[in-house]
Amino acid sequence: MDKEAFIKDEGLMCYDIYFYIDLPQVDQSTKRVYINIEIQNKASPRYHLVTRSIAYSSRMISSQWGREYDSENYDGMKKVYSFWIMPQATKSKDGCINQLKIAENHLSGNYEEKIESYDKEEQLMIYLSKGHSPNDKYESYDEILMPIGALLNNTLNYQEKNEVIKEYGLDDEEFEERMRDMCNLGEVIELEALEKGTKKGTQKERIRSIKNIMTKLKMSFKEAIAFLEIPEDEVLELEDAFNNDLKNKN
Template sequence: MQQLNLITSSNKTIMYDQYCKMLIGHPYMLSRIISCFVEEAKHLSLDEIKKLIKGVRIGDKIVNPHFHLMDKEAFIKDEGLMCYDIYFYIDLPQLDQSTKRVYINIEIQNKTSPGYHLVTRSIAYSSRMISSQWGREYDSENYDGMKKVYSFWIMPQATKSKDGCINQLKIAENHLSVNYEEKIENYDKEEQLMIYLSKGHSPNDKYESYDEILMPIGALLNNTLNYQEKNEVIKGYGLDDEEFEERMRDMCNLGEVIELEALEKGTKKGTQKERIRKNIEYVRKMMTKLQMTFKEAIQFLEIPEDEEKEIEEYFKS
């Protein structure tokens, strides 16, 4: 906690986003995403998938022989720089004793209308994931070495009308003239999944489809739910992991700090008396809920020295 009051507001937001990525990148979440949506893993149980990704932490490079985190920044000359939230590949054992490697990208996008259609950005990400395999998986002598890519886009701030919508976009074959059927494995190389969730969704209402993954993700990324509410949902869906709970608690605490700071800045437009009253309230919350000392709370809120003395007198009385 002492480290939190040494960083700027923008860094707090970045740190909060990083917590979200770490939690979505936890084996519990990844295994459910893979189980629900990755065709090459449909025959595997959740436990089997978890074993393939066991121990992953976003930021590490190599986890085990089956699961590799990729660099989150991909630069290709004349194509520019692309930054991923979560990017990895996983080798999935098949029923015929072979292994299929798939590349997976997961993005958490709060702005559903950033000035362009997100699905076009998803296509760009999938295309980069394919082109970046050049020289590693395939080349001009062996295009068949190309591996399938999945790009997931999770939008936790979607409108209520879109809540629970999952749109799948993939390459399809159409026979325009004469019926010759290409083997699906020859062209089924990319897939985008657009997942829409609303923060207005009640934790008590199950989704009609894919509830086993939509509810945990929705609760985790819902900034209107507190730690206890999030944890109750997560535990109800089978997660019992101290590290996950600790990170989720830290994320919720940091989110509350950001909200308190935003409110504090808003009070600067009011009178000094009203601002002091609000700051007393914020200091009390930070001391009780976030276990900060009085000095840490004062420093974090950047309260002027003259107001600090008045607030300190209040707590001494």
């Protein structure tokens, strides 16, 4: 789906990955769920990532208005999942998976709402450390954590990643090709780590960083800006410089 979600007076929100799945049910119907996946290199920004994940889930629900539900049928609302993966978390958080979801709490009486009426959003925060050895199994959910951790670990080379992937049965040709492309992003990730949310480097260097992100990760200018978390007061100036640079080359 479109990775840009804009609502008037609420601003633009850019997802890393956003899609939906129609799940076949026993009664031959389908159940649709919306899924957002975010890769967050900076595990501790200036705010709590949990609050950001709630904002993303809320936007995924509100953007269904007029498509899945409206004022005549709120029950058409589809459940949303927001997965947040932090591949550079501290060792103390390595392997942690936190689930946040709506739960019913009976303050008085014992009447129960049907779970499908309120079970509409869920966030999963997945913490991984790049210092985790590919030879050490995780105690829980190893079949999920190890492949993800290996793929997003920018300290492992292609061969090391490939060995992990083959062990977990993900070694088809298309997957290997995509993984090889990911391994070529080392320079981009390094630039991102230096530039994200800072004023370090000249404007020329920052423009080069943006272009690398756009090329390697196939992002638009707005997506690259959001990925780098460049402060809003710098975006307009960088956009003008970016456009002027394109004109001069043409």
